[in-house]
Amino acid sequence: MSAPNYTEQYEGVIQTLEALVLDPSTDPFILHARTSALNARLKAILRAANAATRAAKAVTTAARLDLEQSELGLQNLTYEKRHLEREIEKCRQFATVYQDVPLHPLEEFQLLAPPEAYTPDDEHQLLLNRLSFEYVERQRLEREKKAKLQEKEELLKGSKARTTLQDSMSVTIEAASKVSTSRPHAIFLTQYQVVVEGQKKIHSEIATVLPHAV
Template sequence: MASADLITDPLLQSVLHSAAQARQQSLTILDLIDTFHASDQDLTTSKLDLSKQQKLLNAHLAQLRALNRKAVLGVRSTKQGTAEARSEIDSLHLQLQNLYYEQRHLRGEIAACEDYKHTYTDIPMITTEEFLALHPEHGESSEHDLTVARIEDEHAQRKALEEQKQALVKRKEALGKVVGVKKDELGRLDAEMEKWVAGQEGVKKIFEVRDVKMAEDGEKSAG
């Protein structure tokens, strides 16, 4: 494939075209010189023809230099533009990589949150249907708001039960103290009753001894 077929830029093609014209004009001058040396043409006429061809060559060369200078400047501008574009692409690529890493990090965080075992899942709360039956005002709430409301309701219920439990504990402690006092009183009464019963047994024995003695005395008198 010829170089002209590989180059598609109009400016570079014009440079190649101008170079081809200058080359062809140079070949024409060389042919003209060879013809002059091989023929007996008039020297003045030959110089005039050669001068015309050289002027054409100079014109082609001047055009070629101008186009070459313009092409060089264009190449420099293209290189600068390419460098700037490459720098911008590198910057965009770096940003893309950073976004990719951030996306992967966020996906990992989302997966961790989705797999996280929340404490509220272990709380034996009432079912959603039972909650909505008791609190119909949450019928249009989102799943998140509904879950929060259920947790808050469970907390309120447990707080109320805890208060009732503490009140019952205090009442139990108070009743325990009362029972303790009553037990002490009963103990003292038992002790007093035992003393009283023991005293009654002593009196009974005295009367029994007296009755026996009186019976013996009666028998002696009768005899």
């Protein structure tokens, strides 16, 4: 529904008044009655026009306030967007120790790691998964290294024990040989028993280090 045109109504009333005033044949009583009615109509039109003007101003003011609020909100969003873009760029340029950590190549990581750890669509999560995988792998390699070192140490102990056993046997054989050639049989038996007792003592000491060497 279109708004009433108060200007046309006002001009129509004015023209009617002018026609009545300029018509000499109009009865004064009728002229007075009609002009009074037209004046009342004119005042009503003016009041309605003023009310419509105030309403239009109120609507315009409300619309202007909404527009200003929208512009302010847009400015805030633009500022926040620029701020976030700067923060994102700072984060991208930020140097961390993780950048210097040697990682498995991406192709090797894809082959060795669980399938769910390979997330090419999320670079941040992919880096976290690669770091976690690297940490687990290094722990595993460290355990293997310690196990190998322990095995090496046990082998060295066994080798040393065998060398000691061989040396003691050589000493025993040499002592027995000397006794058999330079002393009587009784003295030989006595010396041999001493050597055997010493040999047993050496064997018992070796057994504490390497039981299977006895």
